[in-house]
Amino acid sequence: MNKNNDVVSSFIYGVASSAFQIEGATAIDGRVDSIWDTFCQKEGAILNGDNADVTCDYYHLWERDLELLKNLGVDAYRFSIAWPRVVTSLDGDVNNEGLDFYQQIIDRLHYYSIKPYVTLYHWDLPQYLEDQGGWLNRDVVTAFVYYASVVSDYFGDQVASYATLNEPWCSAMLGYLHGIHAPGFQNRRQALQVGHHLLLAHGKAMPVLRQNAPNASHGIVLNLSPYDAGSDKQDDVLAAKLADEENNQWFLQPLLEAKYPQVIIDKYPECMPKMRAGDMEAITAPLDFIGINYYTRQRIFCDESNDVFGYRSEIPEDSEVTAMGWEVYPEGLFNLISELNERYQLPPLLITENGMAADDEYDEVQINDSVRVSYLREHLYVVKRLIEKGIDLRGYFAWSLMDNFEWAEGFDKRFGLYYVDYETQERIPKLSAYFYKDYIEKTKGQ
Ligand code: FCB
Numbered sequence: 333m334n335k336n337n338d339v340v341s342s343f344i345y346g347v348a349s350s351a352f353q354i355e356g357a358t359a360i361d362g363r364v365d366s367i368w369d370t371f372c373q374k375e376g377a378i379l380n381g382d383n384a385d386v387t388c389d390y391y392h393l394w395e396r397d398l399e400l401l402k403n404l405g406v407d408a409y410r411f412s413i414a415w416p417r418v419v420t421s422l423d424g425d426v427n428n429e430g431l432d433f434y435q436q437i438i439d440r441l442h443y444y445s446i447k448p449y450v451t452l453y454h455w456d457l458p459q460y461l462e463d464q465g466g467w468l469n470r471d472v473v474t475a476f477v478y479y480a481s482v483v484s485d486y487f488g489d490q491v492a493s494y495a496t497l498n499e500p501w502c503s504a505m506l507g508y509l510h511g512i513h514a515p516g517f518q519n520r521r522q523a524l525q526v527g528h529h530l531l532l533a534h535g536k537a538m539p540v541l542r543q544n545a546p547n548a549s550h551g552i553v554l555n556l557s558p559y560d561a562g563s564d565k566q567d568d569v570l571a572a573k574l575a576d577e578e579n580n581q582w583f584l585q586p587l588l589e590a591k592y593p594q595v596i597i598d599k600y601p602e603c604m605p606k607m608r609a610g611d612m613e614a615i616t617a618p619l620d621f622i623g624i625n626y627y628t629r630q631r632i633f634c635d636e637s638n639d640v641f642g643y644r645s646e647i648p649e650d651s652e653v654t655a656m657g658w659e660v661y662p663e664g665l666f667n668l669i670s671e672l673n674e675r676y677q678l679p680p681l682l683i684t685e686n687g688m689a690a691d692d693e694y695d696e697v698q699i700n701d702s703v704r705v706s707y708l709r710e711h712l713y714v715v716k717r718l719i720e721k722g723i724d725l726r727g728y729f730a731w732s733l734m735d736n737f738e739w740a741e742g743f744d745k746r747f748g749l750y751y752v753d754y755e756t757q758e759r760i761p762k763l764s765a766y767f768y769k770d771y772i773e774k775t776k777g778q
Contacts, residue, residue, distance in 0.1 A: 343719075344447070344727030345772045346408035347401065347749065348685050350454035350498065352384055353736040355414065357391035362427040363417040366456035367466065368739075371514035382742030388734060388752055391433070398440050400733060400750055400759060404769050405776075408447040410684060410729045411437070412454035412498065419479045422460050431486050438490050447492035449684075449729075451553060452480055452537070454498040455514070455739075462515060467503065467526040476533035477540060484544035491548050494541050495623055495684070499555040500530040501583055509640070512740050520640075521603040524582075528605035531586055531615045538617035552587065553623035553684045556580050558668045559630045562646060567634035571643035574599065575632045578641075588676050590616040621726065623684030626711075628654075629664030654707075655689035655745055662710040669718055669725070680724045686711050687731035689738070689745040692762060699751050699762040708764060712771060730768060734759055 352368050372383035390397055401409050417430030441448045453476065457466055461475055476496075484494060497503070504527035506513035509520055517523075534552050541550045559579065561572035577593040585593050590612040597604060635644040647653060652660040665686075672678060688707045692699050708730060718725050735748035743754060749765040752758070 341776065342726070343775075344407045344682070345768075345775075346406045346410055346447075346449065346727060346729040347404065347733040347768075348410035348449075348729040348731050349390075349733045349736065350412040350451065351414035351417075352412075352454065352456045353732075353738070354388040354390040354397075354734070356384065356386040356389045358385050360391075361417075361429040361433070362420055363414065363430065364420045365459040366414070366416045367459055367462045367514040368456055370459055370462070371516060374516065377514075377516060378740055379742040379744050382737065382744075384737040386754075387737040387743075388754075389757055393757060394437055395440065397733065397759070398437065398444065398446075400761075400765075401441075401446055402444045403761075404749070404765065405772050406446060407772075408449050408492065408727065408729070409441055409733075410449040410451065410495075412451040412456075413483055414456050415453060415479050416456060416458040419458065419475075419482060422464070424478055426482055431483075434487070438487060442490070448490070449493040449495070450483075450487070450491045451495045451498045452476075452483060453496065453503075453533075455503055457514075466515060467507075467529050468522060470529060470532075472529055473533045473536055477536045480537035481540045481544065484541045488545045489547040491545060493549045493551070493621070494545060495551055495553045496534040496537050496541070497530055498553045498684075499625060500527060500534070500552075501555055501579060503530055505579070520600060524600075524603050525605045527582065528607055528611070531583070532607075532611055534587075535611075535615035535617045538619075549620035551619045551621035551623060551679065551682075553625060554580075554583055555625040555627075555685075556584075556668055556672075557626070557628060557630050558664045558671070559632050560664075560667075562631050562633040565634075568632065571634035572632035575630065575641070575643055575645075579630075584622075584672070584676065586612060586615045587619065587622075588616070588678070619679040621680045621682050622678065623682045624669070625685035625731070626665045626668065626683060627656075627686065627688070628658035629661045629668075631659070652703075654703075655691050656741070658688070660688065660707055660710075662707075662714050665711060665714045666717060669723055670721070673723055678724070680726050682727040682729070683711075683715060683725070684727075684729050685731035686728065687747050689741075689747050692735075692746045692751055694751055694753070694760060699760060701762045701764050704749075704762065704764040705767045708768060709771075 508523035511518040559576035561569040630645040734750040735746040735752040738745040751760040
C-alpha cells in the first residue's frame with residue numbers, strides 16, 4: 333500500500349453537533365443554566381424569540397439520532413459535553429446523571445465502531461460562573477481545568493479525541509465585541525481579556541487531558557477564514573492584513589508561537605489583556621491537532637467610517653451565497669491552509685466543521701438540497717487537493733448531523749444533513765445525507 337492509500341484509509345469522515353444546539357432538556361436531571369439559557373431570555377437577542385429548551389430533544393432521542401450516524405457510515409462523531417450538566421455549582425459538585433448521559437452515547441458509538449470526538453466547551457458556560465464575571469474573571473480558568481479533569485478522568489481513553497474549546501474567537505469577539513452572542517457585550521478590551529482567559533484555560537487543561545487520556549489526541553478548534561483584500565489598493569491590502577491578524581492570528585500565534593500579533597498590540601495598546609508570567613508558556617502547550625471550522629472567506633475593504641474595525645467585509649456581487657448570507661468560496665479553504673502551512677510549524681489538522689445553511693423545503697417526497705450537495709462536494713475536493721499537496725490533514729466533519737438551534741438565528745437557519753421537523757421531531761434525510769454516505773463509502777472503498 334503506498335502512502336496515499338494509507339492516508340485515504342485512515343482519514344476520518346464525520347459529522348458534528350453541539351450540546352446546546354441539539355439536546356434540549358435544559359432543566360432536568362440536574363442540569364443548571366448556561367449563559368445561553370440566559371441570553372435566550374433577553375428581548376431581541378434571538379431571532380423570532382426562539383430558545384433551546386427543546387430544540388431537537390436529542391437528550392431523549394439520542395438513540396434514534398445515533399442510528400442516523402450509523403446509516404451515514406461515518407468514522408467519527410464530533411459532539412460537545414454540556415459543562416452545566418456535569419459541574420453544577422461553584423463548589424464543584426459533579427452531577428452523575430450528566431456523566432451517565434454521555435456515557436450511554438459513548439458506549440453506543442463504540443458499539444457502532446464510531447469514534448467519539450468530544451469538545452469540552454461549545455459556548456455553554458454555566459451561569460453560576462457568569463455570575464462571578466464569567467470569562468472576564470481569571471478564576472474561570474481554574475473552573476475550566478477542573479471541569480476538563482472531571483470529564484477526562486471519567487471517560488479517559490474511551491474518547492478518541494478531546495478538543496478543549498470550540499471557536500474561542502466567537503466566545504470572545506461575538507460575545508464581547510460584536511455583542512451578538514452570549515453574554516452580549518461590546519467592548520474590545522473585554523473581548524481580548526476573555527480571549528486570553530479562554531486560551532489560558534485551553535493551555536492549562538491540555539496536560540490534564542494528556543494525563544487522564546494518554547491514548548487520545550488533544551487539541552483545540554478554531555474558526556478561521558482567509559481575509560482577502562477587496563482590491564489592490566494599498567489601504568485595502570493593509571486593512572485585510574490587519575483583519576487577518578486581529579481575527580485569525582490573534583488566536584493562532586499565541587498557541588503556536590507564544591505571542592500575540594505585534595500589529596494588533598501596536599494598534600490597540602489600551603486593550604491588551606492583563607496576563608501573568610507563565611501564561612504564554614501555558615498557552616503554547618503542544619497540540620496533537622488544530623481543528624479548523626471553515627465556512628467562508630472575508631473580502632476586506634478599508635473603511636474609516638467603521639469606527640470599531642476600520643474596515644468592512646463585502647461579498648462580490650455575482651457570488652453564490654448561503655442562507656446565512658455567507659459567500660460560497662471553497663478555494664478559500666485551500667488558500668487558508670496553504671498560507672498557514674507556510675507561516676507556521678503546524679500540528680496535524682482536522683476540518684472540524686464545514687457546511688451551509690439553505691432554505692430547505694420538504695415537499696412530502698424529498699428534501700432536494702442540491703446546493704448543499706455541491707457545497708460539500710466542492711469542499712471535499714479541496715480537502716483532497718490539500719492532502720495531495722502534502723498537508724497533514726486527518727479528517728473532515730460536516731456541520732451538521734441535523735438541523736438545530738443556530739444561536740442568534742434560532743431555528744431559522746438549517747445546516748443539517750437531516751431535516752428536523754420541530755413539531756413532530758421527525759428526522760428526514762436530505763439529498764446531502766445520501767450524498768455524504770455515498771461519498772464516504774466510495775472514497776473508503778477505493
Ligand atoms: C460555527 C459553530 C457551530 C454552528 C456553525 C454554523 O461557528 O461552531 O455551532 O453554529 O457555526
